[in-house]
Amino acid sequence: MRDFSQDHRWLSINTATVRKQQGAEVPLARIIEQCAERGIRAISPWRDQVAAAGLERTARQLRSHGMALSGYCRGGFYPAADAAGLRAALDDNRRAIDEAKALNAACLVLVVGSLPGALDEARHGKPHYTDLARARSEVFDGIAASLEYARQVGMPLAMEPLHPMQAADRACINTLEQALDICDALDPGQTGALGVALDVYHVWWDPKLAAQIARAGQARLLAYHVCDWRLPTRDLLSDRAMMGDGVIELRKIRQWVEAAGFAGYAEVEIFSALDWWQRSGAQTLAACMQRYGSVV
């Protein structure tokens, strides 16, 4: 296993971790500067942040710092209420692929979506349909369509299996095994065009995790995300802990991932409305760097 205690070579910061600092939204350009100042060599930004900062301007800023993208957040959200919605999702994913390419990202992360309308507050918890098999089928077809374009462009797609507690509203791919089954169906040759973003937060509980990581291998492990599981967890989306402050066996999982051939970034992605998003960026980044070296 790689020694992370000597430098921060393989640390990446998902910008969701520091997009809110002391409760206020921080522009992407500022986040990039904060990371560059500390010698952090990679980030993973979100589409809305890039749109606000400007795609070309962001690409230039990243190049000027020699900063890599461990991934780009995010494509996906394929299921829709009707055919027009399905087409719109495919179009949007093509744009996401183009943006990821312009930014030279290692992969486009796919949060695949689930019951359409589930996140629409105006629908009061009543999605357009509740047929989970249909959502999964629409996701499969959507990834197949995106993959065709992504292959042309040369942008790997990384499906992110999300925790089952987000199965209704954010992603109906909920285990690594399920994601790998889709990879095997759509990319049997293991070309590197399709794989997974493995986030410990979503998969740490899985009794089949070690075996499925070994199955994934280097060809499918396109991104690796770290944070921790807080006890108690007070919110299903935004109560992640800093690495070392929860119960996830981070060293054990990284050992499995590296034994399978993964040699990329450990990307810190912490949604923490009640804690880290209330702190200064300096404090949060210092904690990321310290914990990367000591517990990841």
Add this chain to the structure above:
Amino acid sequence: MRDFSQDHRWLSINTATVRKQQGAEVPLARIIEQCAERGIRAISPWRDQVAAAGLERTARQLRSHGMALSGYCRGGFYPAADAAGLRAALDDNRRAIDEAKALNAACLVLVVGSLPGALDEARHGKPHYTDLARARSEVFDGIAASLEYARQVGMPLAMEPLHPMQAADRACINTLEQALDICDALDPGQTGALGVALDVYHVWWDPKLAAQIARAGQARLLAYHVCDWRLPTRDLLSDRAMMGDGVIELRKIRQWVEAAGFAGYAEVEIFSALDWWQRSGAQTLAACMQRYGSVV
């Protein structure tokens, strides 16, 4: 599939659903009366309620109403910080088996436990250990030991796979497949002594659900629990919805369960601190009966 619209023959009320009424704790004897008055033929009570009401007194009251127990809540919580803790858990499970027998329950439900100390508020989210494989091993050994005694007594044990969001603190058995693997290892003859309590809340998201229900078959399906998944879910433990108010495909899952041979009770178990526990028992039981007949 059985027709539930004509009568309430197969409705059971888990007493957690109505143990709080208008915010106040209600004694078990009163809950039993409320159910009996409405022609409800089965309940599933909790150990602390039975202890407070008296075991013999409760058994007599149930007999006088001809009321069955679809299950008894609950055994389990095997993992412990040390050998003394492990022994204490086994002793406690023997008592739970005896109580279940005295009450003539269909099965003892096992919420198997996970990282020891995780629910202890004084430990501030730091369990005695975080080795999930160790917890799973202690659960396996614990069930094996309980099963030996349960076979002598003649009380089936029903492991309940819990939702992965409860993997750290309540149960490290988190999928039906994982539970059935344990059943196959400890009870290869499918004697009926060991099986599962299938709660739709915990398993509805599982991409392997249909296949694993078919695998379980009649011999392993010892209990079936219903409620619904609320969007958004505001709490990881106590924000379940009434059947029909969420996104779980209840009819589809019952079809799978009955096709596998299950012919027992649909037990309504709703932890709902913000909603149903604030209402009257009459209102909650009326809703259970109505939804049992229309959407379960």
